[in-house]
Amino acid sequence: MSREQIDWSALPEVPLPAALAERVHARARAAFERGRGEGRAADVAMFVAVTAAIAIYLGWAVEFLRAFAPT
């Protein structure tokens, strides 16, 4: 049988079962929304951490320079 004789239209349809579709959609969308929330929380945490690190460094630098200041 040559490739031209292969009847691809005979390939059976493979419908997505409705129950499976609903279940997977609900789980995946929940995971997507959870990831969005976690992403925002991570952004806020990163901002707070960077700001705190800069503040601590500046505080230390001020104290360090004050030690050399003429009395």
Next chain:
Amino acid sequence: MGDDAPSTDLIARLRAGDASAFSEAYAAHAPATYRFLRRLCRSSALAEDLFQETWLRLAQHARGLRADTELRAWLYAVARNLVRSHARFALADAAGMAALAHWWYLDAPAPAPDEAAVAADAGARLVRAMARLPIAGREVLSLVAGEGLSVDEAARVLAIRPEAARQRLHRARAELARHLPKEEP
């Protein structure tokens, strides 16, 4: 994959965390993703598990997608990689051939008896022949013959050069033709 403009907009919204975009992507691509997996896996239970895992991967990685991502190809590639990594096909290849012909018809509506007999016979022979191909052959045939992708698009999904995809397709078609039984006179 001719829906590039809507896909670009969809990708932008997915990257922004738009949950309605996720649902739109699911509505547009879930049936094809499932069909592709059912044609690659010889177990419907495995196909369903990997279908869910594919969409969980999108949920996990949507914010990091590149702006020019072709979503359908991305989903096919994830699905294909999941099949490949699933215990080195231990489960995918262990199921029997008879089960394969059965599960393709589980969800299909019942046509008229005469038409059903003819169509089921032709379809079952094709399914059984495809099931005898190695995974590389099933992949490229499912993408090109089953999903209607061009060879270049299939090559991108499979992460190979177009020429290699063409050769793989040619070999798969030839092997499939050898496995298809001759028509009864």
